[in-house]
Amino acid sequence: MLGETGGICPVARCAKGLMNGPCGGCVEGKCEVPVEIRNWKGEVVQTLKNDCAWYLIYQRLKELNRLDLFRKLRLPKNWGIAGYPRRL
């Protein structure tokens, strides 16, 4: 996947982990879901605007002249081979 997305991981960096982004929540390159920094009581102390991962991917692939990779239709990820650790 990373080879097709300019080294930027959409699973880790997109709030929705989308395969075919960006979604409609991308505004001027920023994600609709803010990043909230909380203190030990769980209260929000700072709200940050996160970069849209798919916007970054678009910019990077455009720079590399590889928008063909951006255009590629990606079928849903196989979560059958992923999962939670469950054991320590």
Next chain:
Amino acid sequence: MKKAFSNLMKAISEGKFVYTGELEPHRSIDLSEVESWARTLKEAGIVAANVTDNPRSDSAISSMVASYLIQRNTGLETIYQLRTADRNRLALLSDVLGGAALGLRNILALTGDHTRIGTTPSSKPVFDLDSTGLIALIHKLVYEGKDLDGNELKGPRPEINVGAAANPNMDPLEIEILKLERKAEAGADFFQTQVVFDVEVARRFLREIEHIKVPTLVGIFPPRSYGQAEFFDKYVPGVRVPKEFMEAFARFRTIEDKQKRSEKINEYNVEYFSNFIREVKKERACAGIHIMAVGYPEVIRPLMESVK
């Protein structure tokens, strides 16, 4: 060869210029108000209406149930909006089959907003498929009788036309064009766009997507107050409301008589948007107009009549 199952797709295939509407059921089991809006849309000549699925992640009644009840009780064909958000592929498959069994013939495949920005921010978010993945799933069910994992359906295949959302306001527009090429490849039958006020924005977009050859319905939102117009201008990403439009609504705001004020607003909306429609209708990619006058159905008939 793509098939037309719904009245909407049949009308588009026959080359008719179509109008769709939008209905937003609430967080309630009472659909009487939405059904009365649906009746007004039907009388105005709208071919089908979208039934929203938890827009902005604000919780509401199931859009499948609302789509079915509206269609059954009013006779207006519905476009069942289905968000992939918060349903995994198993749940989505069940919903697509359930909707098809209830006689729903259109699905608008959406990804949906994140739960963090809605009424249930404590939810565990699910984004198993995105809108493109859902289009691919529906296409496979309709044309191959299989799901994405290759499991075969028993009995007849669902008869559904699948639509996708498009955003002419995306900056840079190139991103949107590439996304729409993907959605077309996945099997989208039609596109419905986000709200556009500026005819130049709509024209540029329609020309850029002509090569994709997917019939496109341009989204408009006649506002019923200055507040609504201002909301689009200031808070909806990328939507630019022309200056003269905002100035006109600012003038209407000063009219004290409520009745007179709404008459003026109706008149202006009809004039502005009928000119808009006449212009975009000239573009080859434009198959119709999606009128998102939620809670303002009375503007639709005069608007459609003035375009004729």
